Amino acid sequence: xxxxxxxxxxxxxxxxxxxxxxxxxxxxxxxxxxxxxxxxxxxxxxxxxxxxxxxxxxxxxxxxxxxxxxxxxxxxxxxxxxxxxxxxxxxxxxxxxxxxxxxxxxxxxxxxxxxxxxxxxxxxxxxxxxxxxxxxxxxxxxxxxxxxxxxxxxxxxxxxxxxxxxxxxxxxxxxxxxxxxxxxxxxxxxxxxxxxxxxxxxxxxxxxxxxxxxxxxxxxxxxxxxxxxxxx
Amino acid sequence: xxxxxxxxxxxxxxxxxxxxxxxxxxxxxxxxxxxxxxxxxxxxxxxxxxxxxxxxxxxxxxxxxxxxxxxxxxxxxxxxxxxxxxxxxxxxxxxxxxxxxxxxxxxxxxxxxxxxxxxxxxxxxxxxxxxxxxxxxxxxxxxxxxxxxxxxxxxxxxxxxxxxxxxxxxxxxxxxxxxxxxxxxxxxxxxxxxxxxxxxxxxxxxxxxxxxxxxxxxxxxxxxxxxxxxxxxxxxxxxxxxxxxxxxxxxxxxxxxxxxxxxx
Numbered sequence: 001x002x003x004x005x006x007x008x009x010x011x012x013x014x015x016x017x018x019x020x021x022x023x024x025x026x027x028x029x030x031x032x033x034x035x036x037x038x039x040x041x042x043x044x045x046x047x048x049x050x051x052x053x054x055x056x057x058x059x060x061x062x063x064x065x066x067x068x069x070x071x072x073x074x075x076x077x078x079x080x081x082x083x084x085x086x087x088x089x090x091x092x093x094x095x096x097x098x099x100x101x102x103x104x105x106x107x108x109x110x111x112x113x114x115x116x117x118x119x120x121x122x123x124x125x126x127x128x129x130x131x132x133x134x135x136x137x138x139x140x141x142x143x144x145x146x147x148x149x150x151x152x153x154x155x156x157x158x159x160x161x162x163x164x165x166x167x168x169x170x171x172x173x174x175x176x177x178x179x180x181x182x183x184x185x186x187x188x189x190x191x192x193x194x195x196x197x198x199x200x201x202x203x204x205x206x207x208x209x210x211x212x213x214x215x216x217x218x219x220x221x222x223x224x225x226x227x228x229x230x231x232x
Numbered sequence: 233x234x235x236x237x238x239x240x241x242x243x244x245x246x247x248x249x250x251x252x253x254x255x256x257x258x259x260x261x262x263x264x265x266x267x268x269x270x271x272x273x274x275x276x277x278x279x280x281x282x283x284x285x286x287x288x289x290x291x292x293x294x295x296x297x298x299x300x301x302x303x304x305x306x307x308x309x310x311x312x313x314x315x316x317x318x319x320x321x322x323x324x325x326x327x328x329x330x331x332x333x334x335x336x337x338x339x340x341x342x343x344x345x346x347x348x349x350x351x352x353x354x355x356x357x358x359x360x361x362x363x364x365x366x367x368x369x370x371x372x373x374x375x376x377x378x379x380x381x382x383x384x385x386x387x388x389x390x391x392x393x394x395x396x397x398x399x400x401x402x403x404x405x406x407x408x409x410x411x412x413x414x415x416x417x418x419x420x421x422x423x424x425x426x427x428x429x430x431x432x433x434x435x436x437x438x439x440x441x442x443x444x445x446x447x448x449x450x451x452x453x454x455x456x457x458x459x460x461x462x463x464x465x466x467x468x469x470x471x472x473x474x475x476x477x478x479x480x481x482x483x484x485x486x487x488x489x490x491x492x493x494x495x496x
Contacts, residue, residue, distance in 0.1 A: 048334045073336040084331030086322065088250045097242050101235070101335055141331065 001026045001181060002047070002149060007056035009042060009205075016042050017205045020056070024149065024183060028212075029175055031196035032185040033221070039205040040185040044153050047183075048078065061148075074102070077147035081154050083138025087127030091118050091137050094126055095144055102145035112140040116170060132163030139170055143180070150174075152184045156191055168195055189221040201228060235337055239345035246322065247349070256314045257357045261364045263307055267299045268368040276378050292379035296372060300365065301394050308399065313426045315353060316409045317419045319346055343414070350406055358399045362392060 002024035009017040017039050024030055034040050045051045046058060049069045058065050060072045085094050095109045113119040116136040126134060135155060142150050152171075156164050172195055174180045186192055192199070193213075199221065201209040209228045213219055233241075247253040271292075283290055323329045332342055373381045413422050 050333060070336045070338070073334065076334070078331065078334040080327075080330045080334070082327050084326060084328040086246055086326050086328060089246065093245065093249075097246065098331075098335065100238050100242060101337060145336070 001061060002183075003057075003059040004043075004046075005057040005059065007046065007053045007058060009046060009051060009053045015205055017046070017053075020207055022200060022207065022210070024181060025198075026148070026181055027175070027179050028197045029171065029182045029195055030184065030198045030200060031192035031221075032183060032200050032202060033187065033189060033192060033225070034185075034202035035187060038202045040202060041153060042205075043202065044080070044151055044185055047076065047151055048073065074145055075148045077142030077145060077150040079135070079138040079142045079150070079152045079155055081157060082131075083134045083141065085126045085129075085134060085137060085141075088125060090123050091126055091129070092122040094137065095140055098141055098144045104144060104146065108144065108146075112143055115143075115174070116140045117166075130163070131158055132160065132166055135159060135163065135167055136170060139167070139174070143174065143178075147180065149181045149183065152182065154186055155184065156186065156188055164191060171195055189225060193219045193221040199224075201225060203229075236341055236345060236348075239337065239341055240348055243319075243345050243349040247319070247353075250322070252318060253353075256311070256318055257353055258360065259311050259314065260307060260357050260361045264300060264361065264364040264368055267296065268372065271296055271299070271372055272375060279379060290380070291384035292372070292376070292381055293369065293384060296369065297390075304395060309426050311357070312354075312406050312409050313423050315350060316406065316413050317422065319350060320410075320413045321419070343410075347407070347410060350410065354399060354406065358395070361395065365392070365395075 002022070004020045004022040007017060007020040008015070020043065032040050032043065042051065046053060049065050049072070060075065063072070065072055086097070089097070091113065092109065095112065096106075099106070099109050110119065113122050116139055118133060118137055118140070121129075121133070126137065129137065138155075139150075139152075142152070155167060159167065168191070171182055171184075175182060184192065184196070196213060197215065198212050199210065200207060209224075279292070279295070280290075283295060289295065323332065333339055372379075409422060409426055413419065
């Protein structure tokens with residue numbers, strides 16, 4: 001679905017990402033794990049075409065970003081850190097803003113609000129929402145264009161345990177029912193081992209390890225991470 | 233429907249339901265109310281004294297119109313800065329810039345939609361300003377007949393044309409302020425620059441600088457209208473100027489210091 005082929009990115013001679021090779025397959029949940037400053041956000045910015053790599057290729061379903069960025073972005077949803085919401089607008093109006101751009105049916109707004117459990121409060125202004133509610137609405141916003149891939153950057157930041165559980169269940173639900181592929185950038189290893197089917201470890205701008213997790217076995221990402229760091 | 237139209241529609245839906253937007257759009261009209269009520273409550277002796285000290289033109293319509301049009305450019309600068317900062321800040325405060333740029337639209341379309349919305353807002357506030365002005369002029373003629381309105385011609389259309397020119401020649405300012413706001417992302421500094429640019433239109437202007445060119449054009453138009461000293465001090469009496477400074481100076485100092493404190 002999404003491929004990074006020998007992607008390099010640098011700012012003023014300083015290498016931020018080096019020889020990135022990733023292949024995101026359809027229907028999986030990928031955890032992009034790394035410490036702060038490892039290059040996760042830069043990688044996400046490259047996915048959305050906000051930055052352009054100096055060398056290498058980024059392909060979505062086989063086609064390059066350079067020629068049809070708009071068409072590619074139509075198939076990718078995003079939630080970058082905290083949900084992007086207009087506080088003075090209601091939950092419904094916030095989703096409608098994005099729906100009009102994607103040109104989807106109005107019923108899609110109601111359907112997504114139902115899925116994220118906010119249909120009862122959809123007329124309330126989002127400034128009155130809790131952080132957990134805002135993040136769920138952010139997921140609905142990311143899903144409005146019926147994307148094939150949803151990219152989440154640190155979605156659990158600042159959430160309480162209940163909010164984290166709600167968000168986790170929502171991601172799993174969307175992955176199973178809608179078949180949406182998720183790429184979640186995070187540094188919360190314990191949380192990611194509960195939902196991820198694949199992990200990608202990134203450190204100092206380089207992919208140091210990637211593997212498909214065997215969900216039938218107990219997973220300890222922290223131990224795996226420590227082992228990789230020792231072997232480096 | 234094109235993407236530009238959709239984005240413009242989104243802008244309208246986003247802002248028209250916000251009270252802050254209405255507060256800013258109605259800001260130029262508050263000046264009409266202020267001038268109207270001060271004119272309404274002004275004793276006849278004070279009116280004669282101020283007129284003889286300033287222009288010597290005893291036409292009460294001219295006095296009222298001048299008290300509106302003279303500070304107009306300065307007020308519009310504040311208005312434009314407030315409007316642009318509001319439109320940009322709505323996206324910053326909700327973290328929505330990031331989301332907007334990940335949508336399947338070109339970034340330049342987002343900026344153009346904002347710019348068109350700003351232009352429409354300016355036109356809208358201009359219409360409101362004129363409605364307020366015409367009504368207040370009629371009310372003054374009715375309630376302050378002691379000023380001698382019947383003896384002098386009321387050239388309200390002249391001031392309307394003047395306000396149109398000031399409004400429209402200031403469109404350059406909007407572009408400059410919008411670009412400054414997007415570039416600097418420091419509202420205090422943008423406000424500071426806009427105000428400084430307002431106070432520094434001393435000839436000769438630099439023709440390569442768009443901002444100064446816009447101001448130069450205004451100056452030229454005003455000269456054609458016979459106004460030599462288009463300055464804030466022109467018709468303000470000392471007390472009003474002091475009040476204005478009392479509001480502005482602390483703001484400018486705070487902006488200046490906050491900018492350098494944040495930078496350091």
